[in-house]
Amino acid sequence: MRDELPALMSRRSLFSMIGKTAGIAVMYEAMATMAYAADSTFRQPIALTGAPKGSSVLILGAGLAGMVAAYELGKAGYKVQILEYQGRPGGRNWSLYGGDTYTELGGFKQNIEFDKGLYLNPGPWRIPHHHKAILHYCQLLGVQLEPFIQINYAAYVHSTKAFGGKPQRYRSVEADFDGYVAELLAKTVQQDKLDRPVTKEDREILLQALRGWGALDKNYAYVKSEDASNRRGFDHPPGGGLDAMPTPTDPVSLEDMIRGRLWRSIGSSKAYDVQQTMFQPVGGMGMIGKAFGKELGEIIRYNAKVTEIRQDKRGVTATFVDTLKGGAPQTAHADWCVCTIPASVLSQIPINVGAPMKAAIDALPYAASAKVGLQMKRRFWEEDEGIYGGITYTDQPNSMISYPSTDFFKRGKGVLLGAYTFGPNAVEFTAMPPEERIAKAVEYGANIHPQYREEFETGATVAWHRVPWTLGCAGSWTEETRAAHYNDICAIDGRIVMAGEHVSMIPAWQEGAVLSSLDAIGRLHKRIVQG
Amino acid sequence: MRDELPALMSRRSLFSMIGKTAGIAVMYEAMATMAYAADSTFRQPIALTGAPKGSSVLILGAGLAGMVAAYELGKAGYKVQILEYQGRPGGRNWSLYGGDTYTELGGFKQNIEFDKGLYLNPGPWRIPHHHKAILHYCQLLGVQLEPFIQINYAAYVHSTKAFGGKPQRYRSVEADFDGYVAELLAKTVQQDKLDRPVTKEDREILLQALRGWGALDKNYAYVKSEDASNRRGFDHPPGGGLDAMPTPTDPVSLEDMIRGRLWRSIGSSKAYDVQQTMFQPVGGMGMIGKAFGKELGEIIRYNAKVTEIRQDKRGVTATFVDTLKGGAPQTAHADWCVCTIPASVLSQIPINVGAPMKAAIDALPYAASAKVGLQMKRRFWEEDEGIYGGITYTDQPNSMISYPSTDFFKRGKGVLLGAYTFGPNAVEFTAMPPEERIAKAVEYGANIHPQYREEFETGATVAWHRVPWTLGCAGSWTEETRAAHYNDICAIDGRIVMAGEHVSMIPAWQEGAVLSSLDAIGRLHKRIVQG
Structure with a gap:
């Protein structure tokens, strides 16, 4: 249950690899001399210096990994540019607000109708206290954080097969x-x-x-x-x-x-990545991406769909089309490239990397996950049931209901996370059109909170395999694929290095994306300055 | 561990009394038909109506019990007045800020030197989600609440006798x-x-x-x-x-x-009254008392030390002296009286109630407790150790260290709760002058956080047996005293009814004070209108 994708991850695979990766023994030794178990591999802000004059880095993707790379490499003196497929920064760091529109694969378009101030975080939604790298960037960028309530003794545990279905x-x-x-x-x-x-x-x-x-x-x-x-x-x-x-x-x-079998849920907040204290940005997780985007300004070229990536001895060239203006394919060129495009998408883009990296890219399937946000006319979970934040667990396909960790005690509307699914349930949800996903989340939720029938107003949903720019929720490594490919996807291939949550041991978490980026640019910088 | 006074309370005593109290069977029956275990006896705001024209109630004490009584009886149409010993509303609902002064028994005066925005809550400091009565008044009065972090997996458990004293x-x-x-x-x-x-x-x-x-x-x-x-x-x-x-x-x-024996602390957040989600008022617990005081305005007469309480067939008269202006004793008169003066103080004031109530007042000792707040130059627990809110438990006499549940990630100073003691430790702390209490809290804390030595700046402390207006922390019932006296202290004696945390089964919690007051005024009103 450590990851955001509990059904899909295998941490055991990590340990089987310990020792296979050279060069970190020294670090382990240093760690062992510390007084306590370390809580993060992030110990201090990265400080790269001495970029060769005029050297440049092209970054593909303005998610957290790409933006961290652009920010830090820019500070180090590199000329940086990001190509981003979407019209906004953040990638999976994303909040949907009223007035937003979202069109998924299959052509289904949603006009989000949440009230002002209410939102759904389709992707990441909580930050553990020990995810120091992402927390560092929140502080750096002035992103205000508030506690995310993970453990709530007043929330429910529900099984359709136990206690007459009564939560x-x-x-x-x-x-x-x-x-x-x-x-x-x-x-x-x-x-x-x-x-x-x-x-x-x-x-x-x-x-x-x-x-x-x-x-x-x-x-x-x-x-x-x-x-x-x-x-x-x-x-x-x-x-x-x-x-x-x-x-x-x-x-x-x-x-x-x-x-x-309700005991299945009572240990759920004991796992390292969801141990309290946890946080969320005030106003939605997407505030981090927005703040990064503002910081980087024109370094990010939006609406740029990369169609080909070529490297040679002189540099890296990405071909892209402007998805808004259209026209002939354009190119962007730099000495080096940090590629954060999800492997699911990258495997469909021509790229001349070596066979090991290409095999790694092609070997990595992406996990299925879907979320549904439900706006209710009234915060009945607080008013009627005394539930302030936290999570209700259910064996229904919606898996859980999470109550907002903000606006406590405010009379008025609220958006519940009405479904957060993985595995077969997520596949099933993904197969439905959005309105059906929302209807199902309402149906399941009403078995726990009958108030749903009266109070439900409008919903929004994202099924990650229908998201055009990720084609899945997160890299889904197995023990076998890790052993076969993980080091290869990490390695610098010529002038290209990969970064993103899929290039980490913390898949599906923002911390994985940020740490992966820091590791990648650290190694890339070293390669550049040492030749 | 249910109460704020774990060492002193006996819940078993409550059960031995079930059935002794008449008139609530109907309510129990109603409860049993509910779908779930109830989480509070407070189900809806009290709505008293039909006070006899011109009838009046004198309230002694502007703590939460007294102010709730004044607010609700005033709304019902009674003429109400409160006499309050101190120069501020709130009683044990209290926060100490920089610029405040506090003089305890023994003449020790503290000039609080905390920086702006920092505070110590000497008394109550957290509100469980199911303390619906106090939460109701927070909402009513516009007191803004924020989560209080009770469970923090990054905090420490510490024993001087285990693991070499290493937390x-x-x-x-x-x-x-x-x-x-x-x-x-x-x-x-x-x-x-x-x-x-x-x-x-x-x-x-x-x-x-x-x-x-x-x-x-x-x-x-x-x-x-x-x-x-x-x-x-x-x-x-x-x-x-x-x-x-x-x-x-x-x-x-x-x-x-x-x-x-560190297992002694790991169940500490499983007890009903500290089960998450918990809250605290933004800016200090004392915000509730202040808001009530503002609402009640001139209904409260401050600096009025009650020296005698007399009732006869026509009403109740309290004699008091103005502690600021001095002068001859004055009197306040009303048809009825709600007395919230702590039994520890009330037992020293002449009052003509019947023998059973007098015996109850005299039979109730008050628990010892002391708190120490320590201002640190830097929030090292967050910056160095990744501890955001929550509690560290120790077998040293300071018992615990609690980290502020507010201003997370803000660089700068912070006030730790450096000691929160009960029982023999509290007696020991109470015997020390304030500066020694503070020094001891720093000494003990430094065994857990060596940074104390560098970062400690200024402290504040309250030992409740040295507080002139309570002479103790909270009513300390035993099984025997409950059985002998509890119903008598609750009963309306002539024209006088008692209220406060000591007249509840939730001693030392604000909820006990508020529920006690609601119960008392409900019964008093019924007595008045039914004759």
């Missing part, structure tokens, strides 16, 4: 899981049936830990009690004056806890 | 606890040694749950691995390009996990 509060699901796990283990400890040798003293300490952690009673049982209700909630919570006496709730049975 | 990241402590608990139980499940009958199919599902939740390997062992590091952190986290290969961390041993 359960996160707090009760976690409490019951913790409670029964603690009870089952405590009984074993008491009866000295542990599989490994544990001293009597340690068993006593462990029992003490389990009782507190699992809210067990004095007999190490997880039962209806003050302590258990103080985790899972009350029927009548403690109050004031004569209305104060609380009544406890009944835990579900052990069997229902096990078979309900 | 551990919350993420690694939780991961190792979860991992070993899952492993120990999984082994038992595999060997069919569970204490209770569980079907083979359920055992399989449980194993699957434990593996995922505890980050176990395929043999159900918690070991150094990709999955475990994806919880507890990496030595070299996954990155971009050729700097991307992660290296895992080593879990601590089972024995060290057990004996280190």
Whole structure:
């Protein structure tokens, strides 16, 4: 569950490669001397200096990787230019607002009708506290950040197959899981049936830990009690004056806890990349791309569709067409090239790189994912249900509902993330026209929040395989493709180096794109100045 | 750990009383028909109407309980007046800012020297999402709220007796606890040694749950691995390009996990009253009191020290002295009285209530607690350590360090909550003069953040037993005193009713004060109109 694409990623593949990559042993050694586990490979801003006079770099793509490259290489003294397919900066760093239009493959055009100030982040939507590289650029560019609420005990966990399809509060699901796990283990400890040798003293300490952690009673049982209700909630919570006496709730049975399978969701915020504290830009994730675009100004040439990339001993030439004005193909030339075009698109563009890099580009499929944003007339999740931000998990195809982490307590409208799908569900959503995706998200959501039927107003959706400029959500490496191709897609090929989330071990995260870019331009700069 | 005063509270006492209080059975029945466990006894704003023409209520104390009473009774048509000992509204709802002065018992005066915009909340500092009553008044009064970060995986858990006194990241402590608990139980499940009958199919599902939740390997062992590091952190986290290969961390041993006792803190955010999402007012908790004070205007008479409270068949008379202007004692008279003076103070004021209420007032000791705020020249916890909000737990007498949940990423100064103590530690802190408390908080904190030595600038501290107007932090009920006196302190005695956190089952929380007040004035109004 570490990645944005939990179903598709294999971290194990990374470890199988450790040792295969030369040159980082020294860094590991340095890390080992640090007091703590490092929380990021980004330790300080990159500071490239001494670009050869007059040397130039052409950058393909004005997503985060491309814009970081342009910003830092420009600072280092290179002449930089970006060619960007779209009419805006940011790439997958993107927010859809009212008044925007978006046309996906298949020709379906959406006129976004959200109210002012409301938005959907079709791509990235949250930034972990340890994604220091992207956070650095937010600070540098003055992008204001606010907390993204990842863990909300008032949100729901929902299964159509458990508890009659009735959503359960996160707090009760976690409490019951913790409670029964603690009870089952405590009984074993008491009866000295542990599989490994544990001293009597340690068993006593462990029992003490389990009782507190699992809210067990004095007999190490997880039962209806003050302590258990103080985790899972009350029927009548403690109050004031004569209305104060609380009544406890009944835990579900052990069997229902096990078979309900709601435990699948309660560890979801324990994974490294979604551990609190998390952040989001005020006003939408797209604020980062916008700020970068403003900073770079005319360095970015928009509406430039690259049709061919050629390198020779003197430099790199990209052929492109102006998608707005049309006309004859034009060319852009530079000494070097940082290419951030997604492999899914790049594999369809003629490029004369060596066989290993070409094979890497062609070997990388892109993951399916779809999101649906739903504008509601009223923030009923807050007003009726006391849910402020956070995520409801469901086994329906929409996978989750996320509540906005901004505008808390404001009366009025709000946009829910009504679906965020991966894998087969995403493929299914992608196959539907936009209005059907939205209708489905409303249908599924209404099984959790009946208010949907009354309050739904308008929606927006992006299915990433229908996005013309990425043809998928993110690079979908497997253990095998990583082993076969990852080093090749990283390597500088002649005068061309690749960057982007697909050239990282943090796929589908902005941090992967930024770190990949920093690594790529660091190596490229070194190659240039050292010859 | 449910309350602000974990060491002192006993929720069990509440349950022993269920059934003793008449008249709420109907409400329980109504609750039981609801779809979910209720998250608050506050369901809708109170709406009292039909106050007898010319009837009046005298309110003692302009804390939250008193101001809620004044606001709602005033709306209902009563003539209301508040007598307040201090020169400001809010009571324990209070923030200390630069320029403020504060003199505690013993004559120690502090001139607060925090920079503009920085503050310490000596009393309440966070509002759970289900404290609907206080949240209602925040909305009503236009008090802007922002998220309070309760759970931060990057904060520390620290014991002077474990791991050489080196603080551990919350993420690694939780991961190792979860991992070993899952492993120990999984082994038992595999060997069919569970204490209770569980079907083979359920055992399989449980194993699957434990593996995922505890980050176990395929043999159900918690070991150094990709999955475990994806919880507890990496030595070299996954990155971009050729700097991307992660290296895992080593879990601590089972024995060290057990004996280190850091597990005491990892469940601390699972308790009902600190379950996320939580909030704080922008600019300090005291903004609520200020907003109420502004709303009530001249209804509050400040600097009025009540010296006697007398009731007879015609009404209630409070004698008070003006602590600023001095002069002869004055009186305030009304038909009825809502008294929110803390029992600790009230027990020293002559009041002619019946023996049961007097006994209740006299029977209630107040808990000890102390806080220390420390201004640092630089937000090193964010800049150096990636800690944004949240809480570090320590077994030192300062108990915890909490990082500000506001001004994230702003360069410059910040105020840490450097100590928040209860029980014996609080008594010890209270015995020290303020500058010594501050020095101790710096000394303890420096064992966790060595930067303290360089960055500490100025502090402020409040030890609640030295606060002249409360003589303690909050009412400290025991099971026995609750059973003997709680109903008596709630009951209307002649023309007087009590309100405040001490007249609630949520002691030390603002919600208790507000709910207590709503319950009290609801009953008082009913008594008045029904005769």
